[in-house]
Amino acid sequence: MPKSYWISSTGDTDYPTLDRDIDIDVAIVGGGIVGIATAYQLQKSGIGVAILEGDRIAQGTTGHTTAKITSQHNLIYAKLIAQFGQDLAQQYATANELAIKEMKKIADENNIDCGYSTQSAFVFTQNDGYVQQIKDEVEAAKSLGITAAFVDEISLPIPIKAGVRFDNQAQFHPRKFLLSIAQMIHQNGVQIYEQSRVIDLDMGKDDKYILTTSDNHTITANRVVIASHYPFYNKVDAYYARITQSRTYAIAIKTKEKFPGGVFINAEKPNRSLRGLDTDSGEYILIVGDSHRTGYGGHDTNKHYKALIDFAESIFTVEDIPYRWSTQDCMSIDGVPYIGQFSEKIPNLYIATGFGKWGITNGLVSSILLKDLIINGSSPWE
DSSP: OOBOHHHHTSOOOOOOOOOSOEEEEEEEEOOSHHHHHHHHHHHTTTOOEEEEOSSOTTOSGGGGSOOEEOSOOSSOHHHHHHHHOHHHHHHHHHHHHHHHHHHHHHHHHTTOOSOOEEEEEEEEESSGGGHHHHHHHHHHHHHTTOOEEEESOOSSSOOOSEEEEEEEEEEOOHHHHHHHHHHHHHHTTOEEESSOOEEEEEEOGGGOEEEEETTSOEEEEEEEEEOSSSOSOOSSSOGGGTEEEEEEEEEEEEESSOOOSSEEEESSSSOEEEEEEEETTEEEEEEEEEEEETTOSOSOTHHHHHHHHHHHHHHSOEEEEEEEEEEEEEEESSSSOEEEEEETTEEEEEEEEOOTTOHHHHHHHHHHHHHHHHHHSOOTTO
């Protein structure tokens, strides 16, 4: 039975189900990294916040992540500069680099033991066709102020043609981080409701929103943040036509060899991502990849796990495979997330989605950007 290490290694949550109608300033639909981090940012300003989660918090995509805290989102910066120009590429780099520091700041200030550790991050290739792209990425990242370097070898037993290294990146245990924050903000007045699925949203009187749960309870809110991974509200702006979903597989393995440190991903297909994992049972190695568009991977999902196992056995002596799982990610058309106002036509309705498999830093970016929009009416990243 597939199971996520992050979920198996943390306790269950037991926040109440919404059993009455409520009135709140900001309703956040979704209890993953975006929802919890946004509530954390807003509660510091004394704003009344309620999180509504259809299942259990931090148990969806956030509970099945690779949990890399990095601004290195594969080969993205040369592409962003070419598509959007230097200024907008700089926004993306600055925001995600700040998110790495913000994650550590939150963990340190609140004494959260979440396995945060600083790492170097690598994108590598074994294909001659990607060497120039790697070189272009190094120069693009440097031009944006990221500490990047070209490498022709990595510490894994994989011969490479080229690679880019970002320094001062990180990794952590996402649920230990988020469950601690949730407990803290709940104690500070943030309402958290689990198994409270929002199924409808309408405009009520006085420009307030009326959200309805599957149990037919209502939430009246001045402002709403849709942080539900895939947008549940699609009456305007047709996000369903601008998002595809991609499924990715993960295995956690125990090996004879020690993992050398760092976080890694290759540039070509099939995609392979690696990082170390310190656990109470010793060190594991997390290997992630074999992505495909959701619904197009065939009926036998075991073939994807087998592909990862075959890859693992080609470079390590695998002794055990205690965990395996899969997850889905929302992909935007241009590779840049949708974060901010849901629509120009609708005030005080916000969204964060389309992270393209890089939801940890982009989730933190979302929380800061949305907080600025809600409190100040604008954000330098919008």
